[in-house]
Amino acid sequence: MPELPEVETVCRGLAAMMVGRTITHLTLRRPNLRYPFPPLMVERLSLQRIDRIERRAKYIQIYLSEYVWLIHLGMSGRFQPLLHVLAPSTHDHVIIDLDDGQRLAYHDPRRFGFMDLCSLKELHFNPHLKKLGLEPFDAEVTPELLCQKFSRVNRPIKTALLDQTLVAGLGNIYVCESLWLSQISPHRLASSLSLNEWKVLLPNIREVLTRAINAGGSSLKDHRQVNGHLGYFQHQFSVYDGQGRACQREGCQGTITKDVISNRSTYYCPQCQR
DNA sequence: AGACGTACCTGACCGC
């Protein structure tokens, strides 16, 4: 599921519900997700007040008094309210009770998600976070910087943009959409993009992500906003999952094609993306 | 070091 816009949407929903609240009970209904839960997770989170919630790349960071709770949603993770009268469902792996009576479930059928806990001081040394590249919205990210950074990358631009150590937060959908908007073929080597192309691509990446955040993300199968609403950016896809359709670009007679690039489905218009 | 393939897990969907 979740790329930067979906994680941002979830963070905002969680923040509205959780900031200022205290976790009264935390229940783990299995010993692990993708990895084992961190040691003493229940003890370290229980009775702690939630100060703030932030997103870093595709990670949710929940700041408590002493620890930061890191959550990655993997492919199918989501948070949803759980009514007290209902028993948790099959894939409700973590149950959070708050001091105002609200109850949330972390639900993740495929269990590619994971959680970690780290002290405030050690946040920057966390093995998951320390490898991450810059945020696409970061002010220090410029076309010049990206042009230079990617000039040594001998992989298709599609693959390179998915690499979280280069730029963090993009996933399969928004890479396809950004490249279409920029008329750049996903097969092009990252090192072959000119500065002028980066001057088009970077603003377009930001444009696509912003529009998706404003739409509450994309709901294909699993993504839900924390309030249960679907995201609706999937109705605005230009290419993703659109193989066989006519290219929407004005004056383009091309047909959207699906190729596999580094084992991921890649949608683009061979006519206008060069 | 950098690039690539595969593993992890469940569910939905398709063709037979």
Place this chain on the structure above:
DNA sequence: TGCGGTCAGGTACGTC
């Protein structure tokens, strides 16, 4: 109806 194959928004890790 049921079965097997394929695919899905992500990341880590082994191998070359």
